[in-house]
Amino acid sequence: MVLERLQQMASHLTGQLAPHHPFDPLSADEIAAAVAIVRKEYEDLFFNAVSLWEPRKMDMMRWLASPETQARPHRVADVVAIGRGSKVYDGLVDLDEGKLVKWELTDGVQPLITMEDLQVVESVVRKDPKVIEQCGLVGIPPEDMHKVYCDPWTIGYDERFGSKIRLQQALMYYRPHPDDCQYTYPLDFCPIFNADTQEIIHIDVPKVRRQVNTAPPINYNAEAVAKEMGFRKDIKPINISQPDGVSFTIEGRTLKWQNWNVHVGFNYREGIVLSNISFNDRGTVRPIFWRMSLAEMVVPYGNPEHPHQRKHAFDLGEYGGGYMTNSLALGCDCKGAIHYMDADFVNRAGEPQTIKNAICIHEEDNGILFKHTDFRDESCTVTRARKLIVSHVFTAANYEYCVYWIFHQDGTIQLEIKLTGILNTYALNPGESAAPWGTEVYPGVNAHNHQHLFCLRIDPNIDGPANTIFQVDACRGEGEPGSTDNFYGNAFYAKKTKLDTMGTAMSDYDGDTSRTWEMANTNKMNPYSKKPVCYKLVSREVPPLLPKEGSLVWKRAGFARHAVHVTKYSDEQIHPAGRHVPQTSGEPSEGIPAWIAADPEGSLDNTDVVLWHTFGLTHFPSPEDYPVMPAEPMTVLLRPRNFFTQNPALDVPPSYSSTPSQVAAGKTGIRGLVDNISRLAFGGKGEKG
């Protein structure tokens, strides 16, 4: 009876008029159905994640090629649940069939920490006698425990406690007033919280003690700024509007804009997932990327003193970029004409939860797309660019990451990430130096050196799945100046090195050769250049992982050892640091190093491959970053090279275009899309283009 009802419920969901695209995230109803199916067989569980188990690539490709004749991939929920005693279950629920198709107890792993898991810790900490005692030692009396706060982090890995008990470390702070920025008042000790028993099992206390900071608050909220210094009054509004509407269309979650076609997915872990990205090349729809996402991150801190080594958050694998996503607001996070998408997740109790406006989709003007003036007669063509931005913002405790996936008219895809939010801080005694591992950004506030390293997972589909990756270096030609081959010494060329096998396809960044990487289809040559069609990865913010070889972070974050790894495609390989990241020891390393070790000879030549790119920045804090950091942007570009036979944006209407004949005849050329809104700042007659 119950089974039948569930099957009906599931088939109702998938059989509705506009059925879900197989890449669509699970809807709230689907999440509820999956939970109900699990609950039918297993009770007394907390839910950690109920998320789309993506269709297998072969099935999906088959279906996409012929949706009328091929079986539509089933909707399947990927379930992670936690039972008493920190028992972790990994399951799959086939929603089309309405049944549990996999249910496994997974030993010795810890699934990520959800926002709910985080919320619990602060209240436990405040009541714990040993924490109250430590607060007393740094100058906070018991009656002020309501002013004590903590950012609960996963413990990362601590060899004293291992992986079997689900643990969090509580980074401790104090707020003189509830509206004060707590990062000005870090406490020097660190309680360890057992998530299963909900108690503090240990406190790490430093040898040198530090009293709670006595510096006055420094706050960035509007109320405080208004009081402290007032707001500047000299910023006039800039209005951005699209009176005729936007230039993109959305069907379900499939976005079409300026020849681009992309499915916009979202999950608790990676946040935005872009799938099935293609470009309509003058009538031919050409596949470019099968799937692209930010798949992992690690933020190692550079202070070697215990227990700061534990500060190396895997924000996606340990907390979830989707779970931490902000609900966005019109005119604040995004300006202009905006389309939002919501995100549905499960909560601990198994109920669906919605983050409204989790994803923002909008267009922006992007300055000059191309321009040329003939110096002979000033005949000129100038065309303005437009870009489409698919973005979300997530808050990882103190930090904010703003993730912008940007599509350009010239075939370029750009991933821009802005870092903002607040520095992670630690206590500093008066007269104590923060150097060399940190900076005193405000009196008594030590912000440690750290890196933000992101792992971009790119599943290329450059005119089909059989692709090959090349490392490209700008190299000087053979022969010294004066030699026959290079008489004037000016020869240089692009040296291409094929990344052949799993075991050798590890490539570091080389600024000295302006190194890039090409994702090529060697089966298809550009008819003009006779070079393989490809997309080039251009990335210039590529610091090496600074924690040393053999170090804890190096072991846990195997993906970050090289700027580029390449692996053979596998449906199972999505998470570069492993499926369950908290409390992994790195012995052996999970994710990419394990996959490579399993098949080091595996050929990467002309086959379905995945490129993993780790990039980011090294952050040495300074007072300018406090109390809230001005956004710092970083960019990665994916650019078509030898993919098109000409500039693919040639048919974008120009703002102005005149030919030599028109100039000679005294005509003024075409003023197709000239903007009639722009004005001179201080009046007078503007010469319109």
Next chain:
Amino acid sequence: MVLERLQQMASHLTGQLAPHHPFDPLSADEIAAAVAIVRKEYEDLFFNAVSLWEPRKMDMMRWLASPETQARPHRVADVVAIGRGSKVYDGLVDLDEGKLVKWELTDGVQPLITMEDLQVVESVVRKDPKVIEQCGLVGIPPEDMHKVYCDPWTIGYDERFGSKIRLQQALMYYRPHPDDCQYTYPLDFCPIFNADTQEIIHIDVPKVRRQVNTAPPINYNAEAVAKEMGFRKDIKPINISQPDGVSFTIEGRTLKWQNWNVHVGFNYREGIVLSNISFNDRGTVRPIFWRMSLAEMVVPYGNPEHPHQRKHAFDLGEYGGGYMTNSLALGCDCKGAIHYMDADFVNRAGEPQTIKNAICIHEEDNGILFKHTDFRDESCTVTRARKLIVSHVFTAANYEYCVYWIFHQDGTIQLEIKLTGILNTYALNPGESAAPWGTEVYPGVNAHNHQHLFCLRIDPNIDGPANTIFQVDACRGEGEPGSTDNFYGNAFYAKKTKLDTMGTAMSDYDGDTSRTWEMANTNKMNPYSKKPVCYKLVSREVPPLLPKEGSLVWKRAGFARHAVHVTKYSDEQIHPAGRHVPQTSGEPSEGIPAWIAADPEGSLDNTDVVLWHTFGLTHFPSPEDYPVMPAEPMTVLLRPRNFFTQNPALDVPPSYSSTPSQVAAGKTGIRGLVDNISRLAFGGKGEKG
């Protein structure tokens, strides 16, 4: 009599109600006055440049400190003129005194090639019998000589002809129709033009001959695109307006915006010159940069075959970024509320010429400036950023360079350069391979590998002129994992190396250490961090000069040998490849190498220094770049570090801000500057921030 009249004229010019700021470019009247003063003593001259001779720094600093009591620096014109026989004269005209104060015949140099110099060559080439003969050999009959075009370049340096005769090389093209893009039809030979005698003195003819291309035209002008494929119709307008006006003010050429204060100059050579840049830090005006400009460029091509080694244009020193500047158009080059500035130059005949709308000044919204959400209660502050852009665009024969000097509210100055325009091309026979030195971007069109290297001149004034430059590298701590000092192997820090003396202050980019450079005032410590106040140069597009050590380009473009050079300030040292660049042999190297060689032991510690930064990119062309290149951007950042005691944009009004107390009380926080224009793309109720 004449002298008196000129003195009156000059003093009238400088004595008018709003006198010129000493950094203002010469006005048309001042140019006319300077020419008249020169002409009084010397006739039969062509004018190459009449430009502001900038006040000596000591005089200017003295005057700025006390304009009421100190002598105002005189207006002085820097004159370059050419007499018969390629004789070059360098002169100075004191306009306040109305007299010529310097006039020198300078031997063995060639001043830059002006637009007028360029224009002459094409008509000479078309009539030259030897050129007509060569055209015949590649398939162009004599009656089609009007379809033959050339881009006249400086000769660079050719050892066969030396420096004494003023020469140009004519890169030859053909246009089937006047409106066809000539770069599709490059010719294989290269005439050499004597500018003094106005005749062709030599033709470089390759061993392998190539007939003129027979491929059909590929054009980007609107008329051709409309005919060939039509324009896409799915781009809806984006309107940008500032109903209350702009947020900046201009007095003369002094620009004030968001605490910034900067004088906007312009000259024929560097284009935009920014001087006397300061920031009002909560009431204290703090100097940051004395002067900043793009001072030189070199674009070496990588094909070693003669005579392609001569393709290595110094676009600023050989042609002038100011002279080549475009007249900009509202709504085309720039959108929104725009302020333009014109540029005045001299022509060959000594008359003032004006480029209307040479400089564009406007604001843009810049997304999120900072944001933080407290995960406990979703109290949140989000503030949007604004940027101010001072820009110009110049056309260097085939290429366009769009130069954007961008001021940010957080104290950052960004130099963004967009490359667009058309590839320089060479002929290719059917079946001939363009590899490895070039790419066939269209049938029969070979685009050679090349670099675009820019030299940014920064004269720092970080809280005063006594500054020190440090190279900063992100380095791993001592001690292997397991050692006492670095037990977990995670230690890292910023290693600072002082650039001590002229002879040793040469620093290459190092991607492996994310190298940056700091311009510091070691006399002034940040009160919180106890580190010297500084601005950091962050630049990630820093390829090395690919022409080899000892090569022609290496010798001529000494500035490009290292990412950073530092020199002691000298009023005379503005041009990193020398004052007169065309036909320099590089033996000895002029500009930076010469200045360093003259004082290798010169201390750079805590003194007035200049930092020269060479950055850019290596361009391996592809068909996507043809027939017109989608703009490729590059960015250099100058960021305050330990300069301010807090985020200097804290008082920018937020879009939204709520505090924990407000959230707890059910209040919605401050919605200060919420934008009421933004809308949902597809209707519905937007939740305003």
